[in-house]
Amino acid sequence: MSAACRAAGAPPFGPIEGEQRYTIKRPSAAIYFDGSYDLTDALTVSVGLRYTMDKVKYLNGRTVLYDLGGTIRASTIPYTFPYDPSAPALEQKEKANRLTGRVNISYDFADDIMGYLNYSRGYRSGSFNGLAYQGTNQVYYIRPEQINAYEGGLKMRLFDRRVQLNLAGFYYDYKNHQVTQVIGATTFTRSANGRLYGGEAELAIQAADWLRFDASMSLLRSKYKGNVLDPADPSSPTRNVNGNPFPNAPRTTFSAGFDWDILDQGDNKLTLRGDAAYTGKYYFDPFGDYGQTPCDRPGVPGNIRPA
Numbered sequence: 001m002s003a004a005c006r007a008a009g010a011p012p013f014g015p016i017e018g019e020q021r022y023t024i025k026r027p028s029a030a031i032y033f034d035g036s037y038d039l040t041d042a043l044t045v046s047v048g049l050r051y052t053m054d055k056v057k058y059l060n061g062r063t064v065l066y067d068l069g070g071t072i073r074a075s076t077i078p079y080t081f082p083y084d085p086s087a088p089a090l091e092q093k094e095k096a097n098r099l100t101g102r103v104n105i106s107y108d109f110a111d112d113i114m115g116y117l118n119y120s121r122g123y124r125s126g127s128f129n130g131l132a133y134q135g136t137n138q139v140y141y142i143r144p145e146q147i148n149a150y151e152g153g154l155k156m157r158l159f160d161r162r163v164q165l166n167l168a169g170f171y172y173d174y175k176n177h178q179v180t181q182v183i184g185a186t187t188f189t190r191s192a193n194g195r196l197y198g199g200e201a202e203l204a205i206q207a208a209d210w211l212r213f214d215a216s217m218s219l220l221r222s223k224y225k226g227n228v229l230d231p232a233d234p235s236s237p238t239r240n241v242n243g244n245p246f247p248n249a250p251r252t253t254f255s256a257g258f259d260w261d262i263l264d265q266g267d268n269k270l271t272l273r274g275d276a277a278y279t280g281k282y283y284f285d286p287f288g289d290y291g292q293t294p295c296d297r298p299g300v301p302g303n304i305r306p307a
Contacts, residue, residue: 018063030051044169052123054096062078121148151169175193224242
């Protein structure tokens with residue numbers, strides 16, 4: 001991935017223009033295995049393993065500052081003032097290897113009733129905070145994200161298979177969850193620990209050959225916790241998130257709908273579809289504070305809460 005942008009600067013550099021260029025390369029290789037075995041006619045065990053080898057390279061990083069006449073005056077990555085075009089561009093490299101996988105146990109209680117328990121470990125490659133432009137210290141490495149996910153549920157077909165009911169409960173334990181923080185004109189990628197749990201239900205009813213109802217509901221709770229706070233460092237990546245919910249994680253969602261075949265004659269068919277949906281309040285970032293007034297200045301990121 002390559003990026004280049006040019007924009008007006010902010011104090012103390014303004015009025016200026018800045019141009020930022022960098023390339024991120026992320027070569028990745030993996031080997032995996034996946035298989036299932038029927039222990040009995042009703043009990044099945046499935047196992048999957050994956051070993052991933054990732055490299056992340058931040059290359060040709062350079063940010064230069066122009067005056068309004070279009071003359072380059074300085075560079076912030078790498079730092080030179082007056083501008084020195086011979087200074088080498090910033091380059092950094094990291095690598096990470098991870099073993100991930102899953103174990104799933106399913107049991108058929110009856111022909112149309114199946115229960116399951118599932119554990120899986122997921123992994124998301126690390127990266128560099130490439131969008132930062134004010135100094136080389138802002139282009140740091142974000143460690144890989146890891147999740148331990150636990151889930152159990154039931155899948156049922158009832159009343160001569162005219163009713164489908166699915167129930168599930170889950171618990172996700174995140175380590176180094178990667179999030180975005182915007183401070184003034186600078187964007188940072190941060191990481192923090194937290195957990196998420198909840199339940200889901202899905203229902204479909206074939207009330208008649210020409211009428212079908214469906215509905216789903218999700219209850220979700222999420223919280224960042226266990227992060228080390230450093231009051232002496234106002235730019236600490238985790239000091240503002242403990243106790244806050246995850247981004248884009250509403251506590252309640254609900255939807256319902258129906259399909260009504262008004263006309264069904266040979267090749268001619270007319271179906272009426274109706275839908276209703278509800279999504280609870282959620283935040284777009286982990287800091288949960290958008291109440292800055294006036295809105296023409298950088299806000300202080302988030303609520304400071306105890307661990």
